[in-house]
Amino acid sequence: MTKKELVQMLEEIVEADPDTLTGEELIEDLEGWDSLAVVNFIALVDENFGITLSPEKIMNSKTVNELVSLLDGYIK
Amino acid sequence: MKAVIKAIQYHLPETVLSNEKLAVDNPDWPAEKIVKKTGISKRYIASEDECASDLGVKAAQKLFENNSCTPYDVDYLLFCTQSPDYFLPTTACMIQDRLGIPNSAGAMDFNLGCSGYIYGLGLAKGLIETGQASNVLLITAETYSKFIHPMDMSVRSLFSDAAAATFLRGEKNNGDFIPAIGPFVYGTDGQGAENLIVKNSALRFPKGTDHNEVAMGKCDQAGTSDNLYMNGSEIFTFTLLSVPKAVYALLEKAELKLKDIDLFIFHQANKFMLEHLMKKLKIPEEKFYVNCQNIGNTVSSTIPIALKDALDDGLIKKGNKIMLVGFGVGYSWGATLVHWH
Numbered sequence: 001m002t003k004k005e006l007v008q009m010l011e012e013i014v015e016a017d018p019d020t021l022t023g024e025e026l027i028e029d030l031e032g033w034d035s036l037a038v039v040n041f042i043a044l045v046d047e048n049f050g051i052t053l054s055p056e057k058i059m060n061s062k063t064v065n066e067l068v069s070l071l072d073g074y075i076k
Numbered sequence: 077m078k079a080v081i082k083a084i085q086y087h088l089p090e091t092v093l094s095n096e097k098l099a100v101d102n103p104d105w106p107a108e109k110i111v112k113k114t115g116i117s118k119r120y121i122a123s124e125d126e127c128a129s130d131l132g133v134k135a136a137q138k139l140f141e142n143n144s145c146t147p148y149d150v151d152y153l154l155f156c157t158q159s160p161d162y163f164l165p166t167t168a169c170m171i172q173d174r175l176g177i178p179n180s181a182g183a184m185d186f187n188l189g190c191s192g193y194i195y196g197l198g199l200a201k202g203l204i205e206t207g208q209a210s211n212v213l214l215i216t217a218e219t220y221s222k223f224i225h226p227m228d229m230s231v232r233s234l235f236s237d238a239a240a241a242t243f244l245r246g247e248k249n250n251g252d253f254i255p256a257i258g259p260f261v262y263g264t265d266g267q268g269a270e271n272l273i274v275k276n277s278a279l280r281f282p283k284g285t286d287h288n289e290v291a292m293g294k295c296d297q298a299g300t301s302d303n304l305y306m307n308g309s310e311i312f313t314f315t316l317l318s319v320p321k322a323v324y325a326l327l328e329k330a331e332l333k334l335k336d337i338d339l340f341i342f343h344q345a346n347k348f349m350l351e352h353l354m355k356k357l358k359i360p361e362e363k364f365y366v367n368c369q370n371i372g373n374t375v376s377s378t379i380p381i382a383l384k385d386a387l388d389d390g391l392i393k394k395g396n397k398i399m400l401v402g403f404g405v406g407y408s409w410g411a412t413l414v415h416w417h
Contacts, residue, residue, distance in 0.1 A: 035230055035308050035309060036113050036230075036308070038308075038309040039308055039309050039312045039348070040348075042309060042312055042313060042316070043312070043348070043352045046316055046352070046356065047352070047355065047356070052313055052316045052317055053313075054313065055307070055309035055310050055312075055313055058309070059309075
């Protein structure tokens with residue numbers, strides 16, 4: 001999976017319009033980012049990468065780019 | 077002697093909490109969103125004066141009404157709950173009296189949540205197969221709704237009140253030494269205690285204690301520490317890490333492959349979690365039973381309720397191997413096989 005595909009996945013989770021996330025956005029400002037979105041993100045990462053992200057690491061990510069960087073080494 | 081499940085009955089309270097009703101109380105959560113996120117359409121709520129023991133008694137009485145057993149057959153009563161009537165006396169003792177079970181019977185409560193049915197089956201098997209009891213009545217019952225803040229949709233949308241009663245009998249092996257229940261695998265990780273908790277519920281903290289968790293960023297849910305708190309993402313992560321391991325450990329212990337199992341009944345936490353586990357474990361959909369849509373998460377009763385519904389749906393035949401997996405609050409988990417007789 002590429003970084004772009006991962007961001008697209010995130011757009012689906014938070015119900016944002018396609019190709020609207022630049023990476024600079026603050027996670028807490030995303031309207032659809034709630035506890036269920038976190039669970040959804042963990043599930044999709046588990047399904048696509050076979051790794052279980054720690055919720056704490058997700059919650060500590062401030063921007064979309066920081067969240068995506070949790071998968072450095074796994075994304076192309 | 078082997079312990080065999082002879083009959084299961086369950087009881088749901090009268091009051092139904094639909095997604096439409098939830099949406100009225102929480103306008104940010106329209107009914108379609110609730111069903112999309114949780115896969116649950118309705119749940120059942122005990123009335124103000126209805127306790128877990130009341131639900132449990134009704135479930136057990138259905139066993140008697142259906143002639144599955146009589147109160148006189150029961151020589152050990154196991155009652156699993158986290159919402160007992162009192163700290164003391166033991167709720168099981170009062171249930172013994174209410175059901176007319178003889179004074180010669182043993183009775184005890186045990187406090188477990190979503191793993192409770194597996195542990196109950198393990199205890200019942202131990203009691204029967206060591207000759208301590210002949211017939212065990214295992215009742216699981218919860219009224220989590222009494223712990224839930226009305227504005228906390230993260231838990232209110234999932235949990236339901238219910239009780240299930242399972243009658244287990246000791247039967248002679250008659251040359252057939254395949255266990256009817258077992259083997260078992262268990263697991264515990266108390267480090268997860270804080271992630272599913274009613275903090276001000278017993279003697280550690282009196283009701284009303286302010287832990288200032290909102291300010292500490294530990295609690296982003298509605299409600300206070302007097303209410304049920306669930307950290308959904310931590311619970312989900314725990315499930316992803318523990319359930320597949322438990323399934324593989326049980327298969328190894330039973331010397332079976334995944335394809336040898338006829339039906340999988342997991343704790344019915346919510347549809348999203350179940351579907352993810354099914355995909356992760358590569359279990360064929362037709363072998364993976366899900367019935368939380370119209371009942372909700374009834375904690376320790378989800379597995380016996382699903383087992384009973386699967387039986388009524390004609391999905392279980394004599395000789396079938398059914399894998400049961402319970403996991404949740406504690407953290408605590410367990411899995412076993414039922415070889416249907």
